[in-house]
Amino acid sequence: MKIKTAVIGAAGYTGGELLRLLVHHPEVEISYIHSNSQKxxxxxxxxxxxxxxxxxxxTDVVSTSELDAVFLCLPHGETRPFLEKHSFxxxxxxxxxxxxxxxxxxGFVYGLPEVNRDTIQNSKKIANPGCFATGIQLALAPSVAAGFTEGAALHITGITGSTGAGKKLSEPTHFSHRNDNVSIYKLFTHQHLTEIKQTFGQLNDSFTNDLLFVPYRGNFTRGIWITAYFPFSGSLEEAYETYEDFYSEAAFTHISRLDIDLKQVVNTNKCLVHLKKEAGQLVIYSAIDNLLKGASGQAVQNLNLAFGLDEKSGLRLKSTVF
Known part of the structure; x- marks a missing residue:
């Protein structure tokens, strides 16, 4: 019997990306798609x-009965009041x-499978991570867990595609502003830093490092590129072995000893991580698709885990590459 599910807020970018995955998911039946504006x-x-x-x-009607799973793709701040009104x-x-x-x-578990896989498998309430948060955590989690970052400020830059800002038009997402342009926003204050620190504290209870994060708006549609670095006295080989061991059972996070580029992950649920050591710094690159591993793909991955399915079910996707 297939998993009966619904998508609430299905008209936006994340809702649309979810539907593209779910209509072809072999174990899912979509009961209804919800949108107040597109009913x-x-x-x-x-x-x-x-x-x-x-x-x-x-439809704008919310049915809470006979659903095995529900995805909530509502704007930030609207999920809590929605769940207070609608009881599943x-x-x-x-x-x-x-x-x-x-x-x-x-009652919610933080849905980063590479860290909380076992907990997700036994949870009925899953909070899907943010897109920048996913890319940063997957870049740095093995270093934090191993104590490589002890006492160091972590310098991080990240650039995201325009779909990361959502479907609703605003000046920074308008073609005339975004095309042939790069800009910085929320310098050192991005909202995803809180959830990142929460995970790093879980991995290493002595973690108190500053996260100095510079987010960029990119002039492309989708994808996130993260660069992070900190002082490191160990060898590059030691770092690679630590990362490869940490992600040895990860379904979608892969360590590449070859240089990586963004198009390798766009249209996939993969995260690619590459390491370098330069000028006494361990430098980590990570790349994800902000709408897939950074949002809807990871949500389907969490669905698979929660229902005991093959973690890759419905997510065997090919990158655009060129």
Whole structure:
């Protein structure tokens, strides 16, 4: 019997990306797709690339019964009041893609599989990590866990595609602003830093390091590139062995001893990590697709874990490469 699921807030970028995965997931049946703004419209009218893939029609009615799982793709700050108004059964797996429950328990487990895989498998409430948070954590988690970063400020830069800002138009996401342009925002204050520190504290209870994060808006559509570095007295080989051991059972995070580039991961649920040692610093590059491993793909990965499925089910995707 297939997993009956619904997507709440299915008209945006993350909701659309979820639907692209779920309509082809071999173990999932989509019961309904929800949107207050698009009610009555066919799926293909809102997400034109899905023409011929489904006959689903958007509804503004929320049904909480007979669902095995529900994905919440609501804007940040709207999930908590939504769940206060709509009560799902205790057996329904809830996967929230907003920030609302990432930094506290309330019964939610933080859904970063590379760190919390076993807990996710036994959870009914999963808070999906943020996109920048995913790229940064996967770049630095093995170093934090091994104590490589002890006492050091962690310098991090990250550049994200325009889809990371959501579907609603604003000046920084407008083509005229974004094209042929790069800009910085939320210098050292990005909202994802809280959840990152939470995970690093879980991996190493002595972690108190400063995270000096410079986020960039990129002039491309999708993908995140992270560069992080800190002083390191060990060898590059020691670092590689530590990272390869940490991710030895990870389904989608891969350590590459060859240089990496962003297009290797765009349109996939992969994270690629590459290491260098220069000028006494361990330098880590990581690359993800912000809409997949940074959002909807990771949400499906968490669904698979919660239901005891093959972790890669519905996620065997090919990168764009060129």
């Amino acid at each position: 009555g419209r066919k799926l293909e009218e809102v997400h034109p690339d899905l023409i011929g893939e489904s006959t689903l029609v958007f 059964g205790g057996s329904t797996v809830i996967i929230d893609l907003s920030t609302d429950f990432r930094n506290e328990t309330n």
